[in-house]
Amino acid sequence: MKSKVIFVLTLACLLFLFFPFSWILFDLIVKGLPVILSSGINFFTGIPPIPGDGIGGIGTVIEGSLFIVSIATLISIPISLLTSIYIVMNEGKKLSRISRFLVETVLEFPTIIVGISVFMIFAVGLGLGLNGLTGAIALGIIMIPYSTVQTVENLRQAKEQYLEVGYSLGLTDSRVVRLLISEGREGVTTGILIGLAKIFGETAPLLFTTVTSFNIYLRSINSPVSGIPVLIFNYAFSPYDNWHDVAWGASLVLALIVLLLFILTRVTTRRR
Amino acid sequence: MSDSLPFVFEIVALNVWINNRHILKDIRDLRIPRNSVFAIMGPSGSGKSTLLKVLNRLLELREGVKIEGEVKFNGENIFNIDPIRLRRKVGMVFQQPNPFYNMSIYDNIAYAVKANGIAKRKEEIDEIVKQSLIRANLYEEVKDNLKRQASSLSGGEQQRLVIARALALKPEVLLMDEPTSQIDVVGARKIEELIIELKKEITIILVSHNPQQAARVSDYVSLLYDGKLIEWGPSQRVFTYPKSELTEKYVAGRMG
Amino acid sequence: MVRLIDLGMQKLEVMLSEMAKEAINSMNMLASFKKGETARQLKEISRKLKRLKEEVGEIVLEIIARYQPMASDLRFVKSSLEISYDLYRISRYSYDIALALDDADVSLEECMEPEVQKNMLRVKEMLDLAIKSILGKEEGLAYKIKQMDQQVDKAYRDYFNKALEFKGGRCTVANLLIMRYLERLADHCSYIADEVLFIVKGIYEQE
Numbered sequence: 248m249k250s251k252v253i254f255v256l257t258l259a260c261l262l263f264l265f266f267p268f269s270w271i272l273f274d275l276i277v278k279g280l281p282v283i284l285s286s287g288i289n290f291f292t293g294i295p296p297i298p299g300d301g302i303g304g305i306g307t308v309i310e311g312s313l314f315i316v317s318i319a320t321l322i323s324i325p326i327s328l329l330t331s332i333y334i335v336m337n338e339g340k341k342l343s344r345i346s347r348f349l350v351e352t353v354l355e356f357p358t359i360i361v362g363i364s365v366f367m368i369f370a371v372g373l374g375l376g377l378n379g380l381t382g383a384i385a386l387g388i389i390m391i392p393y394s395t396v397q398t399v400e401n402l403r404q405a406k407e408q409y410l411e412v413g414y415s416l417g418l419t420d421s422r423v424v425r426l427l428i429s430e431g432r433e434g435v436t437t438g439i440l441i442g443l444a445k446i447f448g449e450t451a452p453l454l455f456t457t458v459t460s461f462n463i464y465l466r467s468i469n470s471p472v473s474g475i476p477v478l479i480f481n482y483a484f485s486p487y488d489n490w491h492d493v494a495w496g497a498s499l500v501l502a503l504i505v506l507l508l509f510i511l512t513r514v515t516t517r518r519r
Numbered sequence: 520m521s522d523s524l525p526f527v528f529e530i531v532a533l534n535v536w537i538n539n540r541h542i543l544k545d546i547r548d549l550r551i552p553r554n555s556v557f558a559i560m561g562p563s564g565s566g567k568s569t570l571l572k573v574l575n576r577l578l579e580l581r582e583g584v585k586i587e588g589e590v591k592f593n594g595e596n597i598f599n600i601d602p603i604r605l606r607r608k609v610g611m612v613f614q615q616p617n618p619f620y621n622m623s624i625y626d627n628i629a630y631a632v633k634a635n636g637i638a639k640r641k642e643e644i645d646e647i648v649k650q651s652l653i654r655a656n657l658y659e660e661v662k663d664n665l666k667r668q669a670s671s672l673s674g675g676e677q678q679r680l681v682i683a684r685a686l687a688l689k690p691e692v693l694l695m696d697e698p699t700s701q702i703d704v705v706g707a708r709k710i711e712e713l714i715i716e717l718k719k720e721i722t723i724i725l726v727s728h729n730p731q732q733a734a735r736v737s738d739y740v741s742l743l744y745d746g747k748l749i750e751w752g753p754s755q756r757v758f759t760y761p762k763s764e765l766t767e768k769y770v771a772g773r774m775g
Numbered sequence: 776m777v778r779l780i781d782l783g784m785q786k787l788e789v790m791l792s793e794m795a796k797e798a799i800n801s802m803n804m805l806a807s808f809k810k811g812e813t814a815r816q817l818k819e820i821s822r823k824l825k826r827l828k829e830e831v832g833e834i835v836l837e838i839i840a841r842y843q844p845m846a847s848d849l850r851f852v853k854s855s856l857e858i859s860y861d862l863y864r865i866s867r868y869s870y871d872i873a874l875a876l877d878d879a880d881v882s883l884e885e886c887m888e889p890e891v892q893k894n895m896l897r898v899k900e901m902l903d904l905a906i907k908s909i910l911g912k913e914e915g916l917a918y919k920i921k922q923m924d925q926q927v928d929k930a931y932r933d934y935f936n937k938a939l940e941f942k943g944g945r946c947t948v949a950n951l952l953i954m955r956y957l958e959r960l961a962d963h964c965s966y967i968a969d970e971v972l973f974i975v976k977g978i979y980e981q982e
Binding site for chain 3: 730731758766767770772
């Protein structure tokens, strides 16, 4: 009897958890899908409409997001990888422990603060201005701890399995590191994917580092492009109905991208 | 020539501390005869694996390790030899079979060969891979497809692959740390038979948690207890008439 | 602590004790010799010991196959094979002595010469010591037995030489045969002593 009660309670909690998530997804599909369908392919290639009239497309911000995220990844991967290697290979040393601690702290940092800091230091201080590059720097900084923590875990496991083996085969230090990365490469990839999934949907840092005009395609590295979340933020709070619709469509696109990244993450981890 | 000395390893005196705990206590006059199987047995926690890892200087990679003493390899003090050079002559096989799971059988063996610059041309490497697999008694079982993933092999086959990987570097000595404790009975038997074959060409130092296994395969055997060397000698003598009361208790199963 | 092998080892010790008891018994029966009857009884005893010896052999095989004995256990297992054979032979020689007396158709009271009597007591003492040394694994007793064996040998050679000069008859023949069998019996006690020394010291000592 008791186990039946527990079973029912567990099921109820599960449904309670799923309910808001399903509601949001349902809402997104109901409100966003028609918008996308009405514009067709143009939704992904065209530019946003003028206030009050039409749907147009979010091609500019899709390109912008992809650009920003790519640059952010390019910035964060080397730093994340080198940091992870240092932390794992020097586990007993104080600097390794401090680095680990710092990484975990930045992980918990409110992303809005990262946004403001990057604005102050890079956009204003270094004169880079508000554009895709600055946005990428902000997102890169946010991505680094996510990738690092995951990579450190994976390198640690690889180290447990293969460090002694590598050295016992007479490999040099650098060769042993290459071996660990090679054997742990699934984990390293997962680390990057987790970081990507995190930053794709980050809004606050972009608000401080990119512009709120969405009509320009990329021309150079510091073109003033922006990202999908920023568009959603702006259009949702605007007084124009058609802009609301575009915001719904963009939200659905964003949700699907992030969902896809998470599924990819799961798939790559399960293969081990 | 240094490798015509009768003893391939000689532990003149050795003390090891790990995190200030005295793990190996004054090990003296332990000599490993060339081309023999030398077993190190003892209850768990007696320091057997630690002793083994001193011999290829793998122990020094750990934090908090202090080693004092003199250990000779072919007459040279190992602490004066470049550890990388030493490890290419003194290979190691571990308790848990650990082939590189993401690589094929071929790549597992070729990896260190290439990384250490032993051979560069494909034909040379192919030959080394084949010879190592033959020496490890694994060739017949895998020759049809060397590109198979290492993870597809059984436990006993994986362990033989690990042995082949170590043999590819043509070491003089093979250190084996309880190589069959995680393997099934049939696989373990094959590895024991392999050990006896291999000793014709190289010297094998084997840590065993099982005195019966040490009795089956070894020519010489030693007992380590609580970090101390209790006795060592020809297996025939030690197992029928041990000099020490402790050895008697351990091999007859009277140690609690 | 009780080990698996201890079950087998206990069986061995019990068997050897029983065989030892019967061996001593067989020598005691000679002291109260009755024509015909003693020989019959001793024949039974020696048959029994033959069976027990074979049983010991089977137990030894089982212990080796199942328990992989080492060190002192291994030495005891090997020695118990030898000792069981020696104990059987001892009972067999007692039977042979009874047969000799029957065949010569003499009685102990009429015929037995003092040195033969003395030798018989000596050998009986050797057997007692041999049994004690097995049970107690006592080195000292083993050495004593080997000493006494030399005395038995000398007594036999002395009597043999004496008998050569003698124009004896039935008694001489009987006595000579008894001395001969006693010498062999004593040898087996000596072999038992060798096995005890092997168990304790791990080697067979050369003379």
